[in-house]
Amino acid sequence: xxxxxxxxxxxYGALSYNGEKINKERGRVLDTNKIFNDGSGTVDIRRxxxxxxxxxxxxxxxxRPMMHISxxxxxxxxxxxxxxxxxxxxxxxxMGFADMPYLIVxxxxxxxxxxxxxxxxxxxxGRCISDRNNFYKNKKVCRELEQKYGLKVAGRExxxxxxxxxxxxxxxxxxxxVANTVKMVGMRYKFQTLGEYNAILSLYNxxxxxxxxxxxxxxxxxxxxxxxxxxxxxxxNPFKASRLGKFAGREAIEGRFGRAKEKIDPAxxxxxxxxxxxxxxxxxxxxxxxxxxxxxxxxxxxxxxxIYGATFIDHNTMSVLNGSRLGKxxxxxxxxxxxxxxQVQAIPSVTVSPKTTDTEAAxxxxxxxxxxxxxxxxxxxxxxxxxxxxDFSLPGLDLFQPGMAVNPDEEEFRRRMQRKKxxxxxxxx
Numbered sequence: 001x002x003x004x005x006x007x008x009x010x011x012y013g014a015l016s017y018n019g020e021k022i023n024k025e026r027g028r029v030l031d032t033n034k035i036f037n038d039g040s041g042t043v044d045i046r047r048x049x050x051x052x053x054x055x056x057x058x059x060x061x062x063x064r065p066m067m068h069i070s071x072x073x074x075x076x077x078x079x080x081x082x083x084x085x086x087x088x089x090x091x092x093x094x095m096g097f098a099d100m101p102y103l104i105v106x107x108x109x110x111x112x113x114x115x116x117x118x119x120x121x122x123x124x125x126g127r128c129i130s131d132r133n134n135f136y137k138n139k140k141v142c143r144e145l146e147q148k149y150g151l152k153v154a155g156r157e158x159x160x161x162x163x164x165x166x167x168x169x170x171x172x173x174x175x176x177x178v179a180n181t182v183k184m185v186g187m188r189y190k191f192q193t194l195g196e197y198n199a200i201l202s203l204y205n206x207x208x209x210x211x212x213x214x215x216x217x218x219x220x221x222x223x224x225x226x227x228x229x230x231x232x233x234x235x236x237n238p239f240k241a242s243r244l245g246k247f248a249g250r251e252a253i254e255g256r257f258g259r260a261k262e263k264i265d266p267a268x269x270x271x272x273x274x275x276x277x278x279x280x281x282x283x284x285x286x287x288x289x290x291x292x293x294x295x296x297x298x299x300x301x302x303x304x305x306x307i308y309g310a311t312f313i314d315h316n317t318m319s320v321l322n323g324s325r326l327g328k329x330x331x332x333x334x335x336x337x338x339x340x341x342x343q344v345q346a347i348p349s350v351t352v353s354p355k356t357t358d359t360e361a362a363x364x365x366x367x368x369x370x371x372x373x374x375x376x377x378x379x380x381x382x383x384x385x386x387x388x389x390x391d392f393s394l395p396g397l398d399l400f401q402p403g404m405a406v407n408p409d410e411e412e413f414r415r416r417m418q419r420k421k422x423x424x425x426x427x428x429x
Contacts, residue, residue, distance in 0.1 A: 001142045002072045003091065005134060006243060007121065011066045012049050016116045018105040019045045020237070026109040030085045030129050033092070034101040048103060052120060055101045058127040067097075069117040074152035081106065087149060092117065094141045096129065110173045136262055158182055168205045168227050174236055181206050181246040186247055189313075190260035191320040197253065199298040199311035200320050205229065210250070211240070223250050262317050269295065269314040270326045277330070283339040300332075309335035 008014070021027030028041035035051045056065055071091060073079060076319035079087065084097050088104045121129050122314050146153055167179045182202050191197045198208055207226040213219070223241040225248065226234045241248040272293050278288035292296055300309030310323035310332045323330040 001074070001077075001143050001146055003138050004070045004072070005131075005138060006068045007064045008066060008068065008242070009064045009129070011052055011118070011120075012045070014066060014068045015043070015045045015048055015052075017237070018103070018107075018116055018118060019043055021109060024109075026144070027105050027107045029105050030081055030088070030104045030115065030428055032101075032103050033098075035103050043105075052101055052118075052282065055120055055124065056122055057124060057126045060122050060128075061322075062122045062126075062128045064219070065120060065122045065128075066128075067117075067119045067121050069119065070114055071117070072112065072114045075112045077151050079113070079149075083149065084113075084182055087145060088115050088117055090145060090148070091141060092119070094144065095134075095137065097121075099123075110171075112173070116196070159187065165204055167203075168282060170227070170229075170235060174227050175243065177238055178227060178239055179248065182208075182225065182244060182248045186253070186256060188236075189318050189320055190256075190264050191261050192257050192264070193322070194253075194323060195309070196311055196320040197407075200313050202298055202311065203230065203296060204319065207232070208253075221250055223248065223253065262319055264319050264321070265317070266319070266321055266325055269312055270316055270330070271320060272314070272316075272327060273312060283335075286339070307332050310335050397420075 009021070018027065022029065022042055029037060029043050030041075031037065034055065035048055052066075058356070061086075069091075071084075071088060073087075076153060084106055085104060092098050092100070092102060097119055100120050100123075102117050105116045105118070106117060107114055111115065115314045120132070123129065143153075145151070159180065164183065165181060167187075168174065168181065185197075185200055185204075189200050191200060192209070193206065201208060205228045207228050209224050209226070211220070211224045224238045225241065226238050227236040227243065229235050241250065246252055272295060273290065276289045276293065276295075280289060287297055290312075294314070296313040298309075298311045298313065299307050302308055310330070312321050312323065312330075313319075314321070323332055323335065328334055
């Protein structure tokens with residue numbers, strides 16, 4: 001059995017989460033302790049919230065007064081409602097929470113049935129129950145309960161380097177799937193912005209958004225994760241990063257942004273994308289040929305269908321790169337002109353040799369473009385050296401002659417000085 005303990009300040013949120021399972025007939029109340037229970041298996045969230053709040057003294061200074069615990073037996077274990085109820089009460093007793101108000105809810109939304117316990121962690125004297133060494137105590141209690149109830153030993157799912165990342169299954173355990181996806185993406189891929197992070201997450205139907213605000217006068221800056229369908233539409237309630245683990249939090253993700261800058265080499269991805277772009281007959285062909293090279297491209301569109309974002313996910317180098325990081329010709333604007341405007345000719349590809357740096361490649365391309373522009377100007381008009389001074393006048397605008405701009409004040413000063421020289425004293429003989 002695996003027991004997970006989360007502490008927080010949103011008692012109403014925890015009750016609402018469990019109440020939603022009950023309302024969808026995917027869960028029911030098994031029992032309560034010091035909280036009203038009508039025996040129907042349902043819960044009046046407002047009534048339960050008021051009952052919990054009566055046990056919290058006004059003098060308490062604990063910022064996170066509640067616990068949300070989930071008890072997860074092995075998938076092969078089959079427990080009755082009575083077994084689950086006894087298991088939950090025994091767990092709270094052995095962890096030292098027997099005298100606290102709590103609510104036990106069985107969840108049946110996935111094949112592996114499990115129970116959630118919403119409980120207070122603040123006593124009537126206003127003091128918080130110590131959670132020191134809870135991690136080791138929790139493991140010990142789980143082992144003892146496994147022996148008592150004849151349960152199989154269950155541990156947390158370990159993430160291995162060869163474990164594939166799969167799309168979220170809407171009928172499965174969403175929280176566990178999102179947590180595993182976020183953990184594996186963070187361990188394996190390199191990205192430098194939230195947009196690049198979301199590009200790789202979108203392949204597995206997960207989306208991340210920042211959450212900034214104030215709670216009880218204190219500012220917070222966190223992340224929230226959503227499950228989406230294949231079209232990017234949210235299909236379930238969001239998960240706060242704190243519910244998934246520290247690896248999903250803002251501090252951890254921003255730390256990965258910084259470390260990725262030193263590790264990412266865009267040159268291999270640039271060479272591969274440039275080669276595909278040169279021979280692509282259209283957007284679908286471009287996407288398909290990139291996929292053959294184990295590179296995904298995620299486009300973002302306006303409501304009018306214009307491409308305003310393009311991110312390349314190179315599974316060979318485990319790098320996620322916005323198109324503009326590879327060069328102008330791979331930016332969203334350039335790709336939109338290439339694929340959505342048939343009047344615009346194909347953009348020439350850029351070949352980057354293994355020893356050529358991105359700066360050298362950009363300089364070479366710029367030099368080539370300048371030479372082409374100069375050649376076009378020379379074809380359209382005679383060279384300047386072949387024209388006389390009079391040839392520089394613009395037809396019909398004879399007042400505008402080429403040369404440096406004239407400052408009227410300086411010109412007037414020059415004329416005054418010339419007049420003074422002419423009026424100077426003549427020498428006497």
